[in-house]
Amino acid sequence: MKVLVVGSGGREHALAWKLSQSPRVDRVFVAPGNVGTFFDAENVSIDVLDFPAIIRFVKENHIGLVAVGPEQPLCAGIVDALQGEGIRVFGPSKAAAQLEGSKIFCKNALKLGCIPTAEFATFDNAQNALNYLKEREDRPVVVKADGLAAGKGVYVCQNRDEALQAVQEMALDKKFGAAGERLVIEERLDGEEASVLAITDGKTILTLPPAQDHKPAYDGDKGPNTGGMGAYCPAPVVTEAMLRWVEENILVRTVHVMNRLEAPFTGVLYAGLMIGRQGAKVLEFNTRFGDPECQPLLMRLKTDLLTIMEATLDRQLDKIGSLEWDPRPCVGVVMASEGYPGKSVYGHPIRGLEDVAGMKDVKVFHSGTRVNERAEVVNAGGRVLTVTALGESIALAKKNAYEAVRKIRWEGAWCRHDIADKAI
């Protein structure tokens, strides 16, 4: 079978790499892809939001399955558009992707399903939000833009003044455009964050081993938030008992409430959790694999990913049994461009990739890379590579990953040095 992966990040490189290992997959295409997917699959230069071009490509090339990586096309309705043409596509419908695309939809669904989450209020008007903050006790809150803002539309505020400033920036200065026209204000939760991802066909839920991302830019969780600077799996902060609890009280209830809302969920349901003294609460849902969580997860997955995706489309996940995993933990370290998450500097040749290519149990997934006129691989995005490694323990996986990181260099390249330390 031929498959098409939609997207261009490390997550999509990992999806393409894993799908190409399936005995039933002949060719993997990635739209638009990056240098990593150029080597491990075949790139087609189609934008993720150009649905007519994607549909044309799928039909002309007899693609048997499309897997969508990023949230933008999902929230814009790529699954509905392709399904309308009879194409088999893995991912949630536009209605179901609202769980990620609208924080207000998400909070209301959580409330309806009695699913543990922070106390909240929603606003479609800046003045009401400002009044609400002024009338309430001065304590830490989190202000969130309703719509997609590339992970940047969330301000964790220490006090009322910071919260008022956040409302000003989002709803009045329109820092995130239309995404900030509506707001959620919620209580700030304390604890440790973890990601629990599951694959569901709307009926059966296959929970994946817990993972942990590192959103702040710098060591010790300092600095501005990013798309994610590294991830590892499994994350021991989510114990086996906690994972079962999350499955029953969060994942099952979410799948159920989405059915009640007539937006049945299929695809990857990603619960961003805060694990505190009172147990786990939902911070957010994503409706796709996380990037970079996907990279260590798929390094460990042994079950055929195509079989899992097809079973999801056929509502036959109950027939898969349990998923098989490499018992070894896996750590992925993101190497970023100078300046990221602010304005970054691009175009520097990346050295050392060939030295790492021969390393056992190490895989470098590309995100922002391209080839220049001199046929050199250069950095072309904020997050550039996820250097991912297995090891007998988390500490050894970390050691292997950083050993590979040290072999790779370009001008201004940097990474966090403490990925997975919370688990060591």
Ligand code: AMP
């Ligand atoms: P979100 O996109 O909703 O996951 O928010 C991005 C980040 O903001 C999360 O990964 C948390 O670090 C933080 N955050 C979001 N909501 C809360 C909350 N209620 N309490 C504390 N931190 C939060």
Ligand code: GLY
């Ligand atoms: N790593 C967080 C995300 O993909 O949203």
